[in-house]
Amino acid sequence: MIATWVSVIVMLVAFVDGARDEDDKQPPAKIQMSSSVVLLGSPVTANCTIRDDFALAVGQAAHIEWHLGDHFLPSSPGANESSRVSQVVIPSFNHTRAFLTCSVRASTSQVLGGVEIRAGYPPVAPQNLSCQTNLTTPNTLTCRWDPGQQETHLPTIYTLHTEIRDRNENHSYDLQPGVHHYVIPRSGFSFFLEIGVYVKAANELGQATSAPLLLEPVSAAKFDAPTITNIEAVSRKFGCLKLHWSLSRHQVWLQDYRLNLEVRCKTADSNQWNPQPVLMSRAKTKPVDLCRLLNGTRYNMQLRIRYRQSPWSEWSGVRSGVTLESAPTGRPNLWMKVSRDEMHEQLNIHLFWKPSKQFHANSQNVSYTVMAQKPSGEKGMVCSTTGNYCSFQTSIKAKKVYLRAVNAAGKSPPIEVWIHQPKAVSALSRVSVVPQDDQSLLVQWKSLFSPSVTGFVVEWKPLLNTDISSTQFEMTDRNQTSLILTDNFEPYKPYGISVYPRFKDGIGLPQTVNAYLRQKAPSMVPKITIKKNWQSHVELTWDEIPLDKRNGIIKSYKVFYWNEKGVVKVANADPKESKVVLTNLDDVSLYQAFLMVSTFGGSLNGSTITFETEPFDAFSVLMIASASLVGLLLSIIFFVLSCSSKHKRMKGRFWPVVPDPANSSIKRWTSESTQDSYLASDSEEPNPVYLSHLSFLDLPVKPSKENHDDLWLNSSENSSDLGESICGSPFLPVYSGSNSDSVPYATVVFSDPCSSPTPSGPPVYLRSESTQPLLESEESFTPKCYQNAANVGKLTEQCFFGSSHDCIAEEGKDLKILWDDFPLLRALAINDSEID
Known part of the structure; x- marks a missing residue:
């Protein structure tokens, strides 16, 4: 639009300049309208008249056209009665500024005249x-x-x-x-x-x-801020302060005029000014008294001034003053926490107090004493402090203590504080804390219906400050379920907030939560360590974040891990625990991982660690070892059970009964003593067998070389004693073993020759099972089964120890014993004459 207006203006200027040069500097056409400034949105009417002597129109039929900016406007009906006059009507002019032009069209189109139209509104009253x-x-x-x-x-x-x-x-x-x-x-x-x-x-x-x-x-006039020059206590008037003030040096000439003053104050330990300033009308620059204040209390004060209804000046600087002291009055707010010490039969008590609307310390220097009994002097005092709490121990039977406030002007009456035993009863189901604004916290709780509840106690303290004096509390009634805490709360710092139910006879169990005024990401992330690493599982652990580094409530722990393939996986850990197990890992793969810790105010990532999975882990080894051990134990148990079921047979195999050669004599052996039960199998009846022991009880004197042959010829001189005959047998071989004191011996096992049935086999000759080292050579005493061979080639039974009715030689047959084949049995030979 602006470019079009510029081109139109240039054309008009050029055309007008040319026309002036040719035709006495007269414009070729004239546009007439009521005003070039119109009301925005109003109708506009304009007329265009071409000069009669305009050269371009002589002898030609001219046609006049209208344009508003670059838009064509049709002429009004009946306006072209003359070819040199034209009229246009704009129903509503909606431009704040626009050019209206008329032009003539013959062989070519040429702008003949134009006018700028501006539109707007008339001004409004300021x-x-x-x-x-x-x-x-x-x-x-x-x-x-x-x-x-x-x-x-x-x-x-x-x-x-x-x-x-x-x-x-x-x-x-x-x-x-x-x-x-x-x-x-x-x-x-x-x-x-x-x-x-x-x-x-x-x-x-x-x-x-x-x-x-x-x-x-x-x-x-807005006065400059005045100056408080001095504040002092009013003599003999408790609760009053006198303020001295003055105007600024540029306005001191107005000090004799009556000005309006406004004073505001607050106690020195308060953070908020009194919401209702004290107004003093038509006061001159003279000292003013401010009364109805607390006794012995330090106040900070400011004032401002104005003249009649002029604006108030800015507040003056702060000055402080102390009212006159008096003895403390009233009862402070009290909060007692009691716990039992069963071992020492005592009560551990923490007593807190703070000013209330009824209590007035009436002094800047006030102390508190706690007494176990009603004070008579200072007897029974358990605590004296200038703070806001007292910790002490008392008897488990104590019912109450007394609190008293003391200052330079006097003492308050003793205040009874009843000691109620703690109750293991909870009247709360939920406690929540959310920030109310940048300076306060909103505590909400849900109360369980209990007619014995008289109210609640809300307690809070900074968790990073372990000093018990930082504990604060507030009392509420039983119908209240929320409270706004306003204190010097710091952002990103943890606070412990507890809600206790109060009963007529004690304090119930609390509900405690941690809260933050504002939260942000933690200041640190703990380092990940690998606790266990087995084939497809890895357990990662980390230390707990220090409380002062959390900056908020831990919302989640997340471990991001990936291998060479680059696929990132996430494992979520329980916020209450400091570990996570990564499962389904690839065998013998290199992994990387890092820990992300999140609070409700932000998240922070830790450093990246690298670990590798093992091909054969300790868990698999443990399973194999466990299975092997179980199998071994089952085998042992089976073996023990098997041995127990065949106790006697196993005992005979591993622990045989071996007689003591030093205390034995073959002549004293009877059939009963040598009888033992021998079972051929488990199904047979016991069959008595007899043991014939061959013993060499005395070691003979080693013969000389020249009479060696006579040793074996003198064995039959005395055979009445079987033991002696055995010892003196000429068939006794010489024992030359390394142990010269040991005597070889043997056992012959045979059936009862009289009472037993005819044996099916020959008697068995066994080596003694004694563990004593009596024999040198193993080969000479290898157990063998021997049989006697007759000259005619028939086997005959050999009878020992005489004849019996079951053991009689056949008539007509001579029994010949081949003693050469049984050298050890030769000692058992009994002559017929001896039998007789």
């Missing part, structure tokens, strides 16, 4: 006119106003007018466009003469005037 006097050097009167919300789209001129009626003085001050304030110099007003002020706004469509403002310039 609003909110106000003036303020400056009492500092230089003295001025500054007036400001609001031009209104409607934009006029036309240049508007503002003019400030003043009128001092008592002096008949009028002044007007023109302002620059867009400026809506003006500073009237000191020569244009008087401090104590009323002045009228108004503002006029004008543009091409009209003008408007603000409502006049009548004021006394000094009443519109």
Whole structure:
């Protein structure tokens, strides 16, 4: 649009300049309209008249066209009765600025004339006119106003007018466009003469005037902040302070005028000013008294001033003063925590107190004493402190203690504090804490219905400060289930908040939560360590984050891990635990992992670690070893059970009965003593067998070489004693073993020759099972089964120890014993003559 207007203007200028040169500098056409500035949105009518002597139109039929900017406008009906006059009507002009042109079209189209049309609104009356006097050097009167919300789209001129009626003085001050304030110099007003002020706004469509403002310039003055020079206690008046104050040096000349004062105060330990300042009307710069204050209390004070209805000055600087002291009065808020020490039969007590609306310390230096019995002097005192708590122990039978406040002016009456045993009863189901704003926390709890509940105690303390004096508390009634805590809470610091139910006869179990005013990401992330690593599982652990590094409540632990393939997986850990197990890992693969810790205020990632899975882990080895051990134990148990079922047979195999050769004599052996039960198998009946023992009880003297042959020939001299005959047998071989004191011996096993049936086999000759080292050579005593062979080639049974009715030689047959084949049995030979 702007480019089109520029081109039209250039064409018009060029055409007009050419026309002026050719035709006495007269425009070829003239556009007439009522005004070039119109109301925005109103209709516009314009006429275009071409000169008669315009050269381009001589002898030609000309056609006039209209354009608004680059838009074609049709002519009004009946306007072209003459080819040199044309009219156009715009029903609603909605442009704030536009060019209207008329042109003639013959063989070519040529612009003949144009006009700029501007549209807008008339000004509105200025609003909110106000003036303020400056009492500092230089003295001025500054007036400001609001031009209104409607934009006029036309240049508007503002003019400030003043009128001092008592002096008949009028002044007007023109302002620059867009400026809506003006500073009237000191020569244009008087401090104590009323002045009228108004503002006029004008543009091409009209003008408007603000409502006049009548004021006394000094009443519109904003004083400088005054100064409190001193605060002192009023003599003999408790609870009163006297304030001395003054004006600034530029306004000290106004000290004799009556000014309005406003004083605000707060106790020295409070963070908030008294919401209702004390107003003192028409006060001169003289000391003022402020009363109805607490006795012996330090107050911080500020004041401000104004003249009549002028704006208030800024608050003065803070000064403090202390009222007169008096003895403490009233009862403070108390909170007692009791726990039992069963071992020593005592009660551990923590007693807290704080000021209440009823309690007044009435002194800056106050101390507190706790006594176990009603005070008579200082007997029974268990604690004396200037703090807000007392910890002590008392008897488990104690019922109450006494608290007293003391200052320089006196003592308060003793306050009874009943000791209630703790109750193992809970009347709460849920406690939650959320930030209320940047300085407070909202505590909410849900109470279980219990008619014996009388109220609740909300206790809070910073967890990073272990000093018990930092404990704070607040009491509520039984119908209250929420409380806003306002304290010096710090962001990113943990606070422990507990809610206790109060009963008529004690305090119930609390519900405790941790809370933060604001949270952010932790300041550190613990290092991951590998606790266990087996084939497809890895257990990762980490240390707990220190409380001062958490910056919020831990919401989650997440372990991100990946292998060479680059696929990232996430394992979530329980926020209450410090470990996680990664499962389904690839065998013999290299993994990387890092830990992310999140609070409700942000997250922080830790450093990356690398670990490798093992091909054969300890868990598999443990399973194999366990299975092998179980199998071995089962085998042992089976073997033991088998041995137990065949106890006698196993005993005979491993622990045989071996006689002691040193205490045995073959002549004293009877058939009963040599009888043992022998079982051929488990199903047979016991069959008595007889043991014939061959013993060499005395070691014979080693014969000389020359009579070696006679040793074996003298064995039959005395055979009445079988033992002696055995010892003296000429068939006894010489034993030359390494152990010269050991004597070889043997056992012959055979059936009872009389009572037993005929044996099916020959008698068995066995080596003794004795563990004593009696024999040197193993080969000479290998057990063998021997049989006697007859000369005729038949086997005959050999009878020992004489004949019996079951053992009789057949008639007509001679029995010949081949003793050479049985050298050891030769000692058992019995002659017939001896039998007889």
